[in-house]
Amino acid sequence: MRIDANGQYYQQLNEAVRACADRDVTIDNVCGQRYIACAEKDRRFTLHGTPGNGLAQYMDGATVEVFGNCQESVGDTMNQGEVIIHGSCGDACAYGMRGGRILIKGNVGYRAGIHMKAYMERHPVLIVGGTAGSFLGEYLAGGLIAVLGIGADGAYPCRFFCGTGMHGGKIILRCDEAPSGLPRQVLVREMTDEDREELAPHVRAYCEHFGGDAEALLSQKYFVLTPNPEAGYKQLYTFE
Amino acid sequence: MTKDAYLEGREHIPSGCAISSIFSRSGKAVCGERIIRSIEPMHDRSNGLGGGFAGYGIYPSHKDDYAFHLFYDDAAAQKACEAYLTGRFEVVGCEKIPTRRMACITNEPIILRYFLRPIVNVLRDSQLDEREFVARAALHVNAQIDGAYVFSSGKNMGVFKAVGFPEDVGRYYKLDEYAGYCWTAHGRYPTNTPGWWGGAHPFSLLDTTVVHNGEISSYDANRRYIEMFGYACTLKTDTEAIAYIIDYLTRKRGLTLEEVAGVIAAPFWSTIENMPEPQRARASYLRRAFGPLLINGPFSILVGFTGGLMALGDRLKLRSMVVGEKDDMVYIASEECAIRVIEPELDRIWSPGGGQPVIVTLNDTEKGGHA
Numbered sequence: 001m002r003i004d005a006n007g008q009y010y011q012q013l014n015e016a017v018r019a020c021a022d023r024d025v026t027i028d029n030v031c032g033q034r035y036i037a038c039a040e041k042d043r044r045f046t047l048h049g050t051p052g053n054g055l056a057q058y059m060d061g062a063t064v065e066v067f068g069n070c071q072e073s074v075g076d077t078m079n080q081g082e083v084i085i086h087g088s089c090g091d092a093c094a095y096g097m098r099g100g101r102i103l104i105k106g107n108v109g110y111r112a113g114i115h116m117k118a119y120m121e122r123h124p125v126l127i128v129g130g131t132a133g134s135f136l137g138e139y140l141a142g143g144l145i146a147v148l149g150i151g152a153d154g155a156y157p158c159r160f161f162c163g164t165g166m167h168g169g170k171i172i173l174r175c176d177e178a179p180s181g182l183p184r185q186v187l188v189r190e191m192t193d194e195d196r197e198e199l200a201p202h203v204r205a206y207c208e209h210f211g212g213d214a215e216a217l218l219s220q221k222y223f224v225l226t227p228n229p230e231a232g233y234k235q236l237y238t239f240e
Numbered sequence: 241m242t243k244d245a246y247l248e249g250r251e252h253i254p255s256g257c258a259i260s261s262i263f264s265r266s267g268k269a270v271c272g273e274r275i276i277r278s279i280e281p282m283h284d285r286s287n288g289l290g291g292g293f294a295g296y297g298i299y300p301s302h303k304d305d306y307a308f309h310l311f312y313d314d315a316a317a318q319k320a321c322e323a324y325l326t327g328r329f330e331v332v333g334c335e336k337i338p339t340r341r342m343a344c345i346t347n348e349p350i351i352l353r354y355f356l357r358p359i360v361n362v363l364r365d366s367q368l369d370e371r372e373f374v375a376r377a378a379l380h381v382n383a384q385i386d387g388a389y390v391f392s393s394g395k396n397m398g399v400f401k402a403v404g405f406p407e408d409v410g411r412y413y414k415l416d417e418y419a420g421y422c423w424t425a426h427g428r429y430p431t432n433t434p435g436w437w438g439g440a441h442p443f444s445l446l447d448t449t450v451v452h453n454g455e456i457s458s459y460d461a462n463r464r465y466i467e468m469f470g471y472a473c474t475l476k477t478d479t480e481a482i483a484y485i486i487d488y489l490t491r492k493r494g495l496t497l498e499e500v501a502g503v504i505a506a507p508f509w510s511t512i513e514n515m516p517e518p519q520r521a522r523a524s525y526l527r528r529a530f531g532p533l534l535i536n537g538p539f540s541i542l543v544g545f546t547g548g549l550m551a552l553g554d555r556l557k558l559r560s561m562v563v564g565e566k567d568d569m570v571y572i573a574s575e576e577c578a579i580r581v582i583e584p585e586l587d588r589i590w591s592p593g594g595g596q597p598v599i600v601t602l603n604d605t606e607k608g609g610h611a
Binding site for chain 1: 284508510511575576578581
C-alpha cells in the first residue's frame with residue numbers, strides 16, 4: 001500500500017492505514033499528521049516527510065522507518081518493534097518506553113527516554129547518533145540509552161540534568177572526559193567490556209541503517225551512567 | 241453528573257497552543273497567505289477559541305504613523321474612545337479593517353484601524369517621549385474605556401486576531417492582501433480564561449508583539465511587579481504580562497534581548513554556578529536585579545519588533561520549538577511540519593535549547609517595509 005498524505009487530516013490518514021490489510025505501508029508527503037503507526041503490530045511502515053506528534057505510540061511490534069525528522073513523543077509507551085529515524089527527533093522521545101528499539105541518526109530533543117522501564121523479556125533501547133537535550137533518561141527505571149555524540153568532537157553529548165532521578169537501567173555516553181555535575185543518584189564509570197558487548201549490536205544496527213564504521217565507533221571512549229543504590233530519592237525534588 | 245463533566249472524561253482534545261513565524265532577513269515582502277498555510281497543519285494544537293497574526297512592514301504607505309487597531313463592543317465605546325484619541329492624535333486615516341464573511345467567525349465586535357500622529361502641542365505639554373506618550377494612550381483605552389480595546393499600536397505593523405481557528409482568522413482578515421518582512425501566528429487553546437476576541441494572541445504594545453504557547457505559573461508575581469511601572473494587566477491572560485515585561489525591560493530599562501532572555505528564562509542557580517566568568521557574573525546579576533520578572537512554567541514565545549524577531553523557550557523547554565533556515569528566510573514554529581509545509585527544502589533545521597534566545601534581524605534595517 002502506498003498513500004500520498006499530502007494535506008490529509010490525521011484521522012482520515014490513520015483510518016485508511018487501519019482499513020488496509022497490507023503488511024507494508026509507504027506514506028509519502030507526511031507533514032505533521034499525528035499518531036501514525038500507533039499500537040501497530042507486525043507491519044512495516046516507510047514514511048517520507050515529517051510525521052506529526054505521537055508517532056509509534058503504544059506500538060506493539062511494527063517497524064517504522066522515517067526518511068525525515070520526527071517531532072515530539074515518538075515511541076511513547078512503545079511496547080515492541082523498531083523505529084528508525086533518518087534524521088533528528090523532537091522532545092520526549094521514548095517516554096515510558098517498555099520494549100523495542102528506537103534508532104535516531106541525528107539528535108534528540110529534551111526529555112528523551114524519561115522513565116523508560118524494563119520487565120522480564122522487555123528491554124527498551126534508545127540509540128541517538130548525535131546529541132541529546134536536557135533531562136535525558138530522567139527517572140530512568142530500565143532499559144538502555146546510548147548517545148554516540150557523532151559530530152560532538154568528544155564533548156559531553158547532553159545538556160543539563162542527565163539521569164536525574166534515575167533508579168534503574170543504563171545510559172552510555174561517548175565523550176572524552178567523564179561527565180561532571182551529574183545528580184547524586186547517578187554513578188559514572190568508564191565503559192567495561194561487558195557494557196561494550198551490550199552496546200555493540202545496537203551500534204552495528206545504527207551503522208547498517210545510517211552508515212559509518214561500527215567497530216571504529218565502538219573502540220572509542222564511553223562512559224556509563226547507572227543509578228547509585230546509596231542515593232535513591234526519598235522525597236520530591238525541585239530546582240530553583 | 242452534569243453533561244459537561246461527562247464530556248470531560250469522554251472527549252480527549254489533543255491540544256496545546258501553536259506558534260509559527262516567517263522572517264525575511266533581506267526585508268523581502270512575504271504574502272500573508274504563507275503564514276496562514278504555515279499554522280494550518282498544527283490545527284489540533286488549538287481548539288477554535290482564538291487565532292491571531294502580527295505582520296511587520298505591512299503599511300508602507302503609512303510607515304511613519306502609529307497604526308491603532310481597535311475592537312469596540314458598541315457605538316458608545318467607539319465614541320468615547322475616539323473622543324479620547326482625537327484629543328491626543330491627529331487622525332491621518334480611519335477605516336474598517338477589511339474582513340471576509342465566514343460562518344465560523346461569529347460575535348464580531350466593531351473592528352477599526354486608525355493611522356495616528358501625536359498632536360505636537362499635546363505631546364510637548366505631556367513632557368513624555370513620543371513612544372511613551374503613545375503607549376500610555378493605548379494602555380489608557382484598555383484600562384479605562386469600557387468596551388474599547390486597542391490590540392495593535394505600532395508603526396508599519398499590525399495585529400489581527402479573533403475567536404476561531406488561526407487559519408480561519410487569517411482568511412477572515414484577508415491576510416493574503418498584505419505583505420510584510422515578518423509574520424507571526426498563534427493558534428490558541430485557552431486554559432484559564434474564556435476565549436474572547438481580546439484574549440487571542442498576539443498581545444502587543446507599540447511595535448512589540450508576543451505570541452505564546454504555554455501557561456506561566458508566575459503570572460501573579462510578574463503582574464504585581466510590572467503593574468508598579470504603570471502597566472495595567474486588564475486581560476487576565478499571562479501573555480499580556482509577558483508583552484509588558486518585554487516592553488519594560490527593552491524600552492524602559494534598555495536591556496538587550498539576550499539580557500531579557502537572561503531575566504525571564506534565567507538559568508538555574510546550579511547552571512549559573514558552573515558558568516565561566518564573566519558570563520556567571522552577568523547571569524547572576526540579571527537574576528538578582530530582576531528576580532520578580534522570572535517567568536516560571538512552560539512557555540515558548542515569539543516576540544516581534546520593528547526589524548526583528550526573537551524566539552525563546554522556557555529553561556526547561558517544556559514546549560517544543562524548531563528553527564528552519566533557507567537562504568535569507570528564517571522560519572520558527574512549534575512543529576517542523578509548519579515550516580516544511582511552506583518550505584520543504586531547508587538549508588538548516590535545528591531546535592534551540594531551553595532559555596536560549598534565537599534573535600533574527602533585518603540585514604539592513606533601512607529596508608524594513610520598503611520591499
